[in-house]
Amino acid sequence: MSHGSHTETHGPTYLWLAAVPLTLFLLLAWGLARYDLPWRGEVSWIPSLGVSLAFRIDGLSAQMLALITGIGTWIFVYASGYLAHEPRRGQLFAILILFMLAMIGAVTADNLVVLFLFWELTSITSFLLVGFNHEQASARAAARQALLITMGGGLALLGGLVLLGQMAGSWTLSGIVAAGPALVDDPRLPYALPLVLLGAFTKSAQFPFHFWLPNAMSAPTPVSAYLHSATMVKLGIYLMARLDPAFNDLLFWEVMLIGTGTVTAVWAAVLALRERDLKRILARSTVSALGTLTLLIGLPSPGAGLAVVAFLFAHALYKAPLFMVAGNIDHATGTRNIDHLMGLRRAMPLTAAAAVLAGLSMAGLPLSFGFVAKDAISIAKSEAEVLLLVSYATVFVNAIAVAVAGVAAIRVFWGPPESPRGQVHEVSWRMFVPPLAIVLLGIEFDFFPALADPLLLAAARTISPELGAVDLSAAYDLNVLLSATGMTAVVGLLFFLTWDRLHHALHRLHWLDRFGPAALYESLLNALTRIAAWQTRLLQHGRLSGYMRLTFLALLAMGAYIWLHTDSRVVLQWNWSTHAWAWIVACLLIVTGAGAALLLRDRLGVLMASGLVGYGSAVLFLFAGAPDLAFTQFAVETVLVVVAASVLPRYGRAVSRREPWRWVNGVLAVAAGAGTFLLLAHLQGLPVNTELADGFGRMSLPEAHGHNVVNVIIVDFRALDTLGEIVVVAFSLLAALPLLGGIRKGRTS
């Protein structure tokens, strides 16, 4: 971002792009008003694999869609202002649009494969957006971390979804939920559920994967507000909520969700106290909220669905504006460090107003939608009779939320103005209208519940089908609520006032970080590169004879494996044919040639000796009814020796140094020879199959009009193979030509 440097970049602001989510939002609203949920659509895609583009929009999907398109509209307006000085803003908008479509696909997909594809697409677009400022090493590291963790979870999710699909016999989410109770006794469930939860936990930054989300704050602020608070990180919550009706009765599900959710909520709240960067404080509190959501899904009460839905909605409506506020402050002052931010309310009154209203909702104070959500949460918990520990934890988490709200809404805006660093002034309308609009929307929902209640209730019934008719916004149990709100408010105020002291106390414990999951991630990543380097050194050492040794060793191992697993008979016989004398001569030539090539030191001698092997083979072919082979071999061997002799001087003097690994080489050679002998002896015992040869012999003259059967096979029956052979020869010539040119010029080095 171009903090401070206000060089105008010309070109489009892309404000009109906000019309895309707005249109989708209006379409959704119109659809909701006219048609009953759920809506379905299906297009066959890969029928052989049971993959179809199946989409299903029910209450939960509709609520997510409303968030994605509704908040998305304001995010696009905000981004056009925030990125006014960013020359690459076109790219960012393109990825944002892609992300939005992926997100819409993910929350509407019914088919498991389609869900997974869109799920991963959101991870990829998130990676691109987190690493948008790719000149910064920290942004690159954060992007890689977000990608590795969410994609690793995605892999687990794929495994879990495949298992669930097999168990339910249905490749749709709705089918799995319908089959839910029947799956409880399936032996594959203990594998499927942890895998699915791993996917959801990584995506929604649950402990111990919570650390990627604060680091993802290196993304531009519109991205943080949209992906990393309002939508993408809710995808894991969405999936868990969607599967909750099927598995809510399972103790494992309940324990995992409540346990992980509570730990995440508490730990992230503690970590929020350790941050000084406003955006990172907000990110920590987002993780805390995600933990609360996970905990709420795990609650077995019918009111839990309502609590999840209400809190999900409220959180998006206050956290996105708070991120925008942090972005505005960053834009205006050039810093997000709360130590340097004070008394901004005079300079930025409208941003301050948005911050205060969002803060009210975050603190769960009356007049805000957050209040409604808190109410729903209290009801859900009182119904579920949760552990006392969980209750205390939520009070603590809520109190920290109050304190964070205080920091973001009061601390930076009130008090005496910090000595002005440059001229701090209010940001452009495109940056203060969106947060104000979103928080005002939240307050409006509080006063006119009829606007949001039907949608929220429909969504809640997706999670808790047994939920009766409730009037969400009037369901206050005032006594419970006021005492709970009052207590959190008081404790929260305490945290807010002692924020700096707590921060310093926690800072003294920073040595504990070495044992945290973030440190584990780092050391795993380092181990990966170290192992890769070690293995590269081991295998790719640049010694050709080493590579050859490994190749022969592998060949021998494979041969030995096959030998040991074959029912093999070894047949040895002196089978003297009528031309035994010619075969003896050929054999002697071959063995003498091979032996001499081995023993001779002089390169020309080695070359000549190897020629003997070829000539010996030619003699053998000649006296085995294969004159064509014999002549070809004679010709080839002669030309080869000529070619070799012509480039021989370029090889310089023979290497006089001792061969390394001599004994290993010897053992390998002996093993190869023995293996060949066994192979040949085994061949002796097998019957000869002459079916093909007889067929060729029969058809050669009538069909191919050729007397020479070998020629006919090559140029007619197997003509395509021969074409391939010609191509190989031509390519080797083409490859050799430039090398020859290089040799002729002489190597300079």
Add this chain to the structure above:
Amino acid sequence: MSLMLMLGISLTVAAGVLLALSRDLFRLIVGLAVLGSATNLIVFMAARPGSLIPPLVEAGTQQLSTAAANPLPQALVLTAIVIGFALLCFALVLGAWLAGNSAGDADQLRDAEPAATDAVKPPVLEP
């Protein structure tokens, strides 16, 4: 096929492997040539040749006489000889080109490996 030939081919394979494992680039290529020849013989011998009569359809007859040699392994080996020849020619030229930098030492070929200065991969130590 006689035991003698089996022994001969096995010895040739052993010699070829030993040559191919050599550190001298030229001997390595010669080793490949020897191994190629030996492999051709194995394929050829797999059909257990015994007849001296080439697989030619005699004039006046319509099909190959049963006394003639099996044409199939001959066609296979013929293809193999030509391809092996082409590859060996290329190997010889490539070897000559590489030898300019490495004095024909197959253990000094670094062209395809990461640079010795690469941070991840320290230089290779000489044995």
